Amino acid sequence: MLIGILVVLPIVQAFVGSQSADCPALTWKEVVADETGTLIYTLTDECAELFECPKGLYCAAGAYETNAGMNDAAEYFAEFWWPSFDGRCIVINGFVNGSYAYACECGYGMWCPLNTALPRFVPKEYYSRRPDTIKKCKEGHYCKEGSVFGIRCNALQNCPRGSSRPANSSGPLVAFVVLTFLTFIVFKIIESSREKSRTKADQEMHDYLDFVVAANNDDNEKKTTTQVVPIMNDEKKDGIRIEFHDIWYTLPNGITIMRGVSGTLEPGRVAAIMGASGAGKTTLMNLISGKVKKTGGSILVNGKETINLSNTISRVAFVPQEDIMHRHLTVLENITFSAQLRLPRTWPNEMKKSLIISTLVQLNLNKIEHSIIGDEYQRGISGGQRKRVNVALELVADPKILFLDEPTSGLDSVSATELVKLLRSITETNQLTVAAVIHSPGPSAFLTFHDFILLQTGGRPIYVGEMSKTEAYFASIGFKRPEDSIEPLADYVMICTSGKIEPDYEIATLRLNDEDTEWNHLTSFHILWHQFLGIPPPLNDDDTALKDTVRAQEKWLIYFKDIIFSWFVEYPNLLIKQFCPQNKSDPQRPTPNSFEIFLLCLKRAVKQQYVSFKSFFISTIVVFFIIGNAIASLSGGNLNVLGGYPPDICLKQYPQLRATCLDLQQNSYTNALQFSGFILIASAAAISASTFGKEQTIYWREAASNLNTPAYFFAKVFADIPICFLSALSVTAGFSTGFISPMPFPQLLAGYILYTIFGFLSGYFLSFLLPYSSVALAGVGWAVFWSLLMGGTTIVMSDNRESRWFWTLSLGRWVNEAFFYGTTVYPYEKVRQGPEKGQDLFDMNRRKQTLLFFLTYGEAAGYGALVCLIFLFINLFVITATKLDKKK
Numbered sequence: 001m002l003i004g005i006l007v008v009l010p011i012v013q014a015f016v017g018s019q020s021a022d023c024p025a026l027t028w029k030e031v032v033a034d035e036t037g038t039l040i041y042t043l044t045d046e047c048a049e050l051f052e053c054p055k056g057l058y059c060a061a062g063a064y065e066t067n068a069g070m071n072d073a074a075e076y077f078a079e080f081w082w083p084s085f086d087g088r089c090i091v092i093n094g095f096v097n098g099s100y101a102y103a104c105e106c107g108y109g110m111w112c113p114l115n116t117a118l119p120r121f122v123p124k125e126y127y128s129r130r131p132d133t134i135k136k137c138k139e140g141h142y143c144k145e146g147s148v149f150g151i152r153c154n155a156l157q158n159c160p161r162g163s164s165r166p167a168n169s170s171g172p173l174v175a176f177v178v179l180t181f182l183t184f185i186v187f188k189i190i191e192s193s194r195e196k197s198r199t200k201a202d203q204e205m206h207d208y209l210d211f212v213v214a215a216n217n218d219d220n221e222k223k224t225t226t227q228v229v230p231i232m233n234d235e236k237k238d239g240i241r242i243e244f245h246d247i248w249y250t251l252p253n254g255i256t257i258m259r260g261v262s263g264t265l266e267p268g269r270v271a272a273i274m275g276a277s278g279a280g281k282t283t284l285m286n287l288i289s290g291k292v293k294k295t296g297g298s299i300l301v302n303g304k305e306t307i308n309l310s311n312t313i314s315r316v317a318f319v320p321q322e323d324i325m326h327r328h329l330t331v332l333e334n335i336t337f338s339a340q341l342r343l344p345r346t347w348p349n350e351m352k353k354s355l356i357i358s359t360l361v362q363l364n365l366n367k368i369e370h371s372i373i374g375d376e377y378q379r380g381i382s383g384g385q386r387k388r389v390n391v392a393l394e395l396v397a398d399p400k401i402l403f404l405d406e407p408t409s410g411l412d413s414v415s416a417t418e419l420v421k422l423l424r425s426i427t428e429t430n431q432l433t434v435a436a437v438i439h440s441p442g443p444s445a446f447l448t449f450h451d452f453i454l455l456q457t458g459g460r461p462i463y464v465g466e467m468s469k470t471e472a473y474f475a476s477i478g479f480k481r482p483e484d485s486i487e488p489l490a491d492y493v494m495i496c497t498s499g500k501i502e503p504d505y506e507i508a509t510l511r512l513n514d515e516d517t518e519w520n521h522l523t524s525f526h527i528l529w530h531q532f533l534g535i536p537p538p539l540n541d542d543d544t545a546l547k548d549t550v551r552a553q554e555k556w557l558i559y560f561k562d563i564i565f566s567w568f569v570e571y572p573n574l575l576i577k578q579f580c581p582q583n584k585s586d587p588q589r590p591t592p593n594s595f596e597i598f599l600l601c602l603k604r605a606v607k608q609q610y611v612s613f614k615s616f617f618i619s620t621i622v623v624f625f626i627i628g629n630a631i632a633s634l635s636g637g638n639l640n641v642l643g644g645y646p647p648d649i650c651l652k653q654y655p656q657l658r659a660t661c662l663d664l665q666q667n668s669y670t671n672a673l674q675f676s677g678f679i680l681i682a683s684a685a686a687i688s689a690s691t692f693g694k695e696q697t698i699y700w701r702e703a704a705s706n707l708n709t710p711a712y713f714f715a716k717v718f719a720d721i722p723i724c725f726l727s728a729l730s731v732t733a734g735f736s737t738g739f740i741s742p743m744p745f746p747q748l749l750a751g752y753i754l755y756t757i758f759g760f761l762s763g764y765f766l767s768f769l770l771p772y773s774s775v776a777l778a779g780v781g782w783a784v785f786w787s788l789l790m791g792g793t794t795i796v797m798s799d800n801r802e803s804r805w806f807w808t809l810s811l812g813r814w815v816n817e818a819f820f821y822g823t824t825v826y827p828y829e830k831v832r833q834g835p836e837k838g839q840d841l842f843d844m845n846r847r848k849q850t851l852l853f854f855l856t857y858g859e860a861a862g863y864g865a866l867v868c869l870i871f872l873f874i875n876l877f878v879i880t881a882t883k884l885d886k887k888k
């Protein structure tokens with residue numbers, strides 16, 4: 001910059017005519033100062049002959065040669081050279097009569113020895129309490145360029161006399177070791193508490209089994225443990241009867257997939273739902289339970305019409321087709337969580353425990369209660385055992401109504417039969433209402449069901465009624481199973497519906513009315529069923545299409561009705577349910593409140609996050625330490641941490657040079673920090689994406705039952721805090737090992753913590769919106785945007801006024817500003833305070849002069865923290881208010 005000034009100088013001089021040719025204004029000589037070896041700017045020899053510029057002042061304009069007096073000279077200097085004259089400059093007499101010089105105060109942090117023409121910062125390795133002299137930096141201190149005071153080195157740093165930065169420091173390494181040790185201890189504590197709770201669970205299981213054996217001996221009756229039934233309370237005696245009439249469902253694309261199914265689910269009875277793949281079995285259960293909104297028909301619960309079963313009755317449980325559960329937790333941990341979340345808080349703990357244990361025993365899971373579920377990468381329990389855990393997760397909620405979507409698929413026939421028999425026994429004892437979709441059950445499993453619902457493709461009912469009457473009905477429509485058939489009944493009816501055999505009209509008592517109608521397995525069963533019930537024939541496809549066309553004509557009306565219903569009734573209700581899932585319709589069974597759910601989720605999240613010290617140590621501490629160290633080595637040691645000259649000095653420069661003099665964009669330290677911001681945001685986002693991203697389906701499943709979303713969200717965030725904090729600490733330690741930061745360690749750490757928090761929040765945010773697999777990549781783009789583009793130094797906010805708000809929302813911008821303040825502004829800060837506290841020497845007005853930094857470190861970091869806080873609540877809103885239909 002100053003070299004630039006020297007180049008421009010002769011041009012400017014051409015305009016100045018009234019001064020001595022020997023000593024023109026704004027000229028200087030470059031001299032290497034002996035004691036420091038740095039370049040200083042002194043008066044030219046010609047000027048020095050005419051006058052002497054005192055120490056502590058600088059004289060850029062001098063040698064005014066007229067016969068006028070000193071006042072005229074001052075006026076001239078002020079008018080032509082120093083329009084911003086502020087009283088800190090004086091006119092001094094030269095040696096020759098009529099020669100004057102204009103001498104200005106040098107300012108703290110600057111060094112002005114005798115005959116200074118233009119001030120420079122106090123050179124590094126020196127400090128200057130007063131601008132007229134400099135002193136070698138004291139031992140135990142280090143002095144950067146522009147130091148008014150040396151900075152005291154801490155106990156772990158080595159700072160000999162005359163240091164510009166600590167020679168070395170063992171601090172970061174010590175921090176690293178301490179960090180590792182502390183983490184290790186915490187892991188040990190978590191591990192031992194896990195071990196303790198396992199031993200306790202084992203003991204409880206043992207006691208329970210002993211108790212059962214003793215009870216059985218007393219009865220003198222040979223019972224197996226699997227026949228033990230959960231504890232019951234009296235309320236179980238009265239069951240729930242669900243009637244569904246003429247259920248229709250047409251997809252938004254106009255395809256009808258459910259055509260007038262009617263039936264009843266009775267308390268104390270298990271109904272099997274069967275049909276070819278894609279026939280609409282899952283859809284039927286979703287329609288009955290209210291997960292999917294039917295387009296026609298009605299559902300009555302104990303005689304009363306109901307729109308959404310799950311909203312009306314808190315004890316509806318749904319075992320999904322997929323095994324949705326936490327794969328890295330144990331069987332017991334998964335089941336206990338479900339029980340704690342959904343059982344009434346009025347139940348004593350013992351009662352909850354007994355229910356958990358008896359469910360485990362009944363489903364034969366007691367031997368594997370401490371095994372993790374496992375997934376494709378980590379082997380855990382077997383597929384069949386997982387199916388049983390899936391059922392247990394719902395059974396421990398002590399439901400009244402239970403829907404199961406293929407609970408037996410993947411089980412061998414013996415286990416499948418056992419599970420179905422168990423379901424029957426629980427259903428009968430507890431007066432549950434149960435419906436289960438089932439695929440090719442064994443003969444005895446099939447007959448274990450009380451009722452049977454058989455669907456044909458397109459959602460057409462073939463048979464809805466008692467299981468025991470199935471065979472007779474099929475015989476009556478011409479499908480008599482041969483006596484010697486090797487096919488069990490379940491397989492036989494499936495073969496009939498597949499169209500492989502046609503009805504035997506000889507034996508049929510019920511035939512298609514129109515003799516000429518050819519048998520069509522897709523529609524004829526449906527027609528016969530209507531004939532059997534004595535109701536009008538079902539709409540044929542044309543009529544259904546017509547019905548759909550009519551619907552299409554009314555489409556706009558329906559569309560608007562749907563929108564109004566969704567926006568004003570359904571979504572508000574679902575949203576309220578997410579924030580406050582306590583079911584008011586069942587005051588007898590208050591479920592855990594938000595805080596209890598928060599604690600439950602926190603406990604579980606800690607178990608999920610802190611599994612193995614080794615992987616934690618590598619993925620958090622080592623990786624981030626290396627990242628920090630890499631940033632440090634990329635930054636190098638010779639960064640310009642001073643930026644532009646103080647405005648006070650720049651304002652006294654040639655107008656053409658003021659901008660570059662003030663320009664703080666040249667500060668390479670901010671660029672290095674901006675780069676570290678990018679790496680930190682991207683890598684933290686990649687880590688945190690798994691927090692919610694990996695368990696989204698589980699969260700939906702739980703949110704559909706009783707999970708309070710904000711409680712869950714904050715619990716997960718809380719559990720991540722130590723990881724977030726330790727990552728930031730590791731980065732800072734790694735960075736400080738390779739780079740002696742010109743800012744204090746706490747400030748550096750705070751900045752990195754903010755970056756890491758923002759990175760974690762970004763990972764959450766992206767994982768709510770994108771599939772888990774693409775979050776890491778999206779995180780890189782996201783980090784580029786907020787930290788490199790909107791970080792405030794690459795693209796400058798002043799150039800893009802209309803999109804300024806992006807910068808205001810960007811954490812990168814605030815942290816950069818804070819970093820900048822903590823590093824670059826340091827000399828100014830000290831200078832501004834002056835040797836005596838509160839002494840305002842530079843009179844800077846950064847708000848007007850510079851765009852990048854106008855606040856204090858604390859203020860900028862405070863705004864950064866505010867950005868993080870706002871982002872946290874945006875995250876909370878996004879997780880709560882999106883995908884509401886999945887949480888039904």
Ligand SMILES: Nc1ncnc2c1ncn2[C@@H]1O[C@H](COP(=O)(O)OP(=O)(O)OP(=O)(O)O)[C@@H](O)[C@H]1O
Pocket residue numbers: 251257275276277278279280281282283284
């Ligand atoms: N939301 C939807 N969008 C598009 N098609 C749908 C939707 N819901 C259901 N379907 C279609 O409706 C039919 C019935 O689906 P459903 O899942 O109920 O079958 P299923 O009988 O449970 O089959 P499976 O035995 O294979 O589980 C299928 O053809 C399916 O593709």
Ligand SMILES: [Mg+2]
Pocket residue numbers: 281282283321405437
């Ligand atoms: Mg299905």
